[in-house]
Amino acid sequence: MPVDLSALGVLPNSAAQTDGVNRSSSQQSLWLRQKQAVLRFKEKVMNQMQLNTDGSNRTSSNTGGPGPYLMGANTLTGDAVLNPQGEVLGDIKEIMLNVSSGQVAYAVLAFGGFMGLGEKLFAVPWQALVLDPINKRFMLNISKERFIHAPGFDKDQWPDMADPAWASIVHDFYGTDLYSE
Numbered sequence: 169m170p171v172d173l174s175a176l177g178v179l180p181n182s183a184a185q186t187d188g189v190n191r192s193s194s195q196q197s198l199w200l201r202q203k204q205a206v207l208r209f210k211e212k213v214m215n216q217m218q219l220n221t222d223g224s225n226r227t228s229s230n231t232g233g234p235g236p237y238l239m240g241a242n243t244l245t246g247d248a249v250l251n252p253q254g255e256v257l258g259d260i261k262e263i264m265l266n267v268s269s270g271q272v273a274y275a276v277l278a279f280g281g282f283m284g285l286g287e288k289l290f291a292v293p294w295q296a297l298v299l300d301p302i303n304k305r306f307m308l309n310i311s312k313e314r315f316i317h318a319p320g321f322d323k324d325q326w327p328d329m330a331d332p333a334w335a336s337i338v339h340d341f342y343g344t345d346l347y348s349e
Contacts, residue, residue: 202343241265241272248305249277249297255312261289264329274329274338275306279315288320291329296342310342318342 241263249257258279266273274291298307308315319338321327327334332346339346 202340244275244299244306249275249292249308250305251308251310251312251315253311257308257310257312257315258290260306264291278323279320287323289323289326290315290318290320291327291338292318293339293342293344295344 244263245260247260249260251257258277260275261278262276263272264274264276265271272294274293275297277290277292278287279290280288292308296308296310298309300307310318318341319334329335335346
């Protein structure tokens with residue numbers, strides 16, 4: 169079932185502005201395609217999570233815990249992040265909260281290196297990630313080749329994540345809306 173982007177407020181009201189960021193028409197077109205791809209990917213993964221491995225519908229079961237819709241942040245750290253091709257992009261090192269809104273803003277992924285040496289960190293907008301609670305991992309709709317070129321940082325030199333310019337670059341890269349937290 170296709171996602172109605174106009175109902176979600178992601179279709180532009182004007183050709184050059186949809187999320188408060190002015191872009192050229194070619195940048196706007198790329199941003200919209202990225203946004204649509206993220207929404208299609210999330211819908212596909214969420215639909216797959218409703219099926220058992222044999223394709224039958226999964227029924228809800230009470231496991232005695234809060235379930236996949238309410239989790240402690242520390243239960244998510246260390247979870248792997250994979251792309252649709254099954255390639256491991258890294259693992260979650262930190263969950264970054266927007267204290268004023270109470271919402272998760274970013275998951276910080278570690279990629280590369282050996283035993284923590286030479287790792288590069290990436291702040292991935294929370295909206296770009298899809299939780300797969302059955303396999304205890306996250307999915308991110310990005311090729312490994314593109315992910316390697318994502319805006320990243322060193323573990324000893326974190327960016328100012330409250331800086332709107334930095335946040336805009338990160339959200340544009342992943343095709344997510346900076347203001348939809």
